[in-house]
Amino acid sequence: MTSTLDKPRAVVAPPELKPPARRRRRFNRKFITSWIAVAVLLAVWQLAPAAGLVDTTFLPPLSKVLDAWWQLAQSGELWTDVHASLQRSLTGFGIALCVGVPVGLLIGWYPLAAELLSPVLVIFLNTAAIALLPVFTLILGIGETSKISIIVYASVWPILYNTISGVRTVDPLLIKSARSLGLSHLRLFQKVILPAAVPTIFTGARLAGAASILVLVTTEMVGAKAGLGYLILNSQFNFQIPSMYAGILTVSVIGVLFNYLLLSLERRFSTWRSA
Numbered sequence: 001m002t003s004t005l006d007k008p009r010a011v012v013a014p015p016e017l018k019p020p021a022r023r024r025r026r027f028n029r030k031f032i033t034s035w036i037a038v039a040v041l042l043a044v045w046q047l048a049p050a051a052g053l054v055d056t057t058f059l060p061p062l063s064k065v066l067d068a069w070w071q072l073a074q075s076g077e078l079w080t081d082v083h084a085s086l087q088r089s090l091t092g093f094g095i096a097l098c099v100g101v102p103v104g105l106l107i108g109w110y111p112l113a114a115e116l117l118s119p120v121l122v123i124f125l126n127t128a129a130i131a132l133l134p135v136f137t138l139i140l141g142i143g144e145t146s147k148i149s150i151i152v153y154a155s156v157w158p159i160l161y162n163t164i165s166g167v168r169t170v171d172p173l174l175i176k177s178a179r180s181l182g183l184s185h186l187r188l189f190q191k192v193i194l195p196a197a198v199p200t201i202f203t204g205a206r207l208a209g210a211a212s213i214l215v216l217v218t219t220e221m222v223g224a225k226a227g228l229g230y231l232i233l234n235s236q237f238n239f240q241i242p243s244m245y246a247g248i249l250t251v252s253v254i255g256v257l258f259n260y261l262l263l264s265l266e267r268r269f270s271t272w273r274s275a
Helices: 018-034 036-050 062-075 077-109 111-125 130-140 144-168 172-180 185-219 228-237 241-269
Strands: none
Touching: 018 036, 036 062, 062 077, 062 241, 077 111, 077 144, 077 185, 077 228, 077 241, 111 144, 130 144, 130 185, 144 185, 172 185, 185 228, 185 241, 228 241
16 A cells, blocks of 8 residues: 555645846846946047047036036036026926826817817927027026926927827727726726826926926026036136036936936836736
8 A cells, every 4th residue: 555655746836036127138238238328438538528529618528527427416516507408407397297197088079079089289399498488487487487487388389199099099999898897987997097097298398308308407507607508508608618518417317317217117117017
């Protein structure tokens, strides 16, 4: 008679470790390859002036720009300008987000709202924010109100139109399936339309973030006493070229960090996509 101890036991497979490791390797490879072009650009920036390929008077080496950046940071001037710029940019971006998303959802979901508002929105969409800068300055002055208002104007359109597109491009099968389950109009919008539109809304938010920084620098070159745009223009007038490039480099870094922040938030609110 065979003892139960002699029977073969089921072998429990260890936890699968390959997929997480594979994802980490894929992330590391993607991270490295995505920054190769940036590293090459910085290397060319450093080597081209040093080799005499360009005039160092107008394009100093990267090392001199970083040295000027460090001096501005130590003196506190850089942080004053960064604080002023971020305050204006984030305020304008936040207002644009609070206006663009609800209006975009309204236009995308209700055909009557689209018929009423679309012609006016098309006119404003095709009017560049920079072209209206003199108008904003004449009406609102050269203070903070006009600067924030022009940032709102430049930022709201990418958010608005991407929100409309996100609502209108939801898979019709999802809507039919939800309606077959007896969801009310409000619950359908809350559970199906809005989650499906989130990625497109965040695309508009990223475009708006870039627009807010771009317009910010331009507005700070007119009647501002602090800000990265003021730093860049003032450094040019005083022929402090390394400081000018230090301001430009700071604007680029802030834009990249802001973009990555929005990407992280998009992944946080779109976890269903990787489910």
